[in-house]
Each structure stands twice: as C-alpha cells, then as structure tokens.
Amino acid sequence: MNTGIIASRYALALYKYVSETGNARQADAQVRRLQEVLAATPALQQVLDDPAGVSPEQKKALFESALASEKLLPELDRFLSMLLENRRLDLVKLVFHDFLSLCDQGEGIVRVRLVTAAPSGTLETRLQKLLQEKTGRKPVIVTEVDPALLGGFRLELEDRLLDASVRHQLETIRTELLERNHRIV
Numbered sequence: 001m002n003t004g005i006i007a008s009r010y011a012l013a014l015y016k017y018v019s020e021t022g023n024a025r026q027a028d029a030q031v032r033r034l035q036e037v038l039a040a041t042p043a044l045q046q047v048l049d050d051p052a053g054v055s056p057e058q059k060k061a062l063f064e065s066a067l068a069s070e071k072l073l074p075e076l077d078r079f080l081s082m083l084l085e086n087r088r089l090d091l092v093k094l095v096f097h098d099f100l101s102l103c104d105q106g107e108g109i110v111r112v113r114l115v116t117a118a119p120s121g122t123l124e125t126r127l128q129k130l131l132q133e134k135t136g137r138k139p140v141i142v143t144e145v146d147p148a149l150l151g152g153f154r155l156e157l158e159d160r161l162l163d164a165s166v167r168h169q170l171e172t173i174r175t176e177l178l179e180r181n182h183r184i185v
Contacts, residue, residue, distance in 0.1 A: 007091045010083070011035075011098030018075050019106070027073055028103040037066040048051045049090045056084040110137040113156040117149040127155070129134065 019028040038045055041116075044062065047054055060080055064072045083089045104111060113129060114124060125139055131139040146154075151166035166169075 007094035010095045015102040115154040
C-alpha cells in the first residue's frame, strides 16, 4: 500500500475533525510542536515505530510529555489513539506534515523557505509582495543565511525549488563542461 496516500487520508480526517470542533488553530500549534520534537529526536521516532518494545499507553504519554506543561487536545488524543489502534503510528510524521499543509491552505497561508548567501531584507520584502500577488495567499517566509551559496538565493515553495544561487550555476557549468569533454574523447 502507498503510505503517502494513507497518511494524506489520515491527515484529511484529522483536519476535518478539528475544523468541526473549532480547534484547528490549537491543533495546528500542537502538531507543529510535536513535529519539531520528532525532528529533533530521531530516537523518539524509533521508539514510536517499535511495535513490541513500548506499550501504546507509553507511546501516547511520550506525545503528551513532548508538549511539556500543555495538555494534549482531546481531538489529538483521540486521533493518536486511533493511529495506535490501527498500528499506523509509524506514519505520524507524514500525517503531521500533510495536516499542517491542509491547515495552511485553509488559512490562506503559503510557507516559503528562503536561503541567501548574505542577509537581504529588500529581497525578502520583494518576494513577500510578489508571492502574495502570484499565489493569492499570505506568504510566511523563513529566511536562512548560507555563505556556501556564494551569491544569489534558493527559494523553496511547497514542493517547488528555485535555485538562483551562484553555487548552483557553477555546478551546472561544471557538469556541462564534463559532458562535453566526455563526448569529445
């Protein structure tokens, strides 16, 4: 079975459920925190994937403890229980990713990752305006600085990548030169 399809169906079910109860924003915030914890601690994902090592109650308690002092929303609690019952907790990262995408779409937000060689506030404001016009959604831009790009920028928008960095252009030229030299020989 295709795990991507299964995860997206679970995510859609969770999104519809929290939307009906009116807790979509709170669920979005909690899922983001849980996703950050899962990304930061790969050992936690291994424990959650282990079918025999840890009981379902202990696995659910791990999610609750990941939120620190905040209590897990009842909707998320029921949803995680369902994933445990159906033995689909191994898909939790994919489900969370798809769920957050649905939340963003529902609120008219597009998440963008901008990596530049040097800080550039003007580029960010120009991109903010351009993306608002082109997508019709409010862009939320996360900016990173990576001097290895040498110049230019790399923009990640949903499942698309625009690499306008000097490093990428140099690699492209290098590849083309290598291909031409191999053809001559």
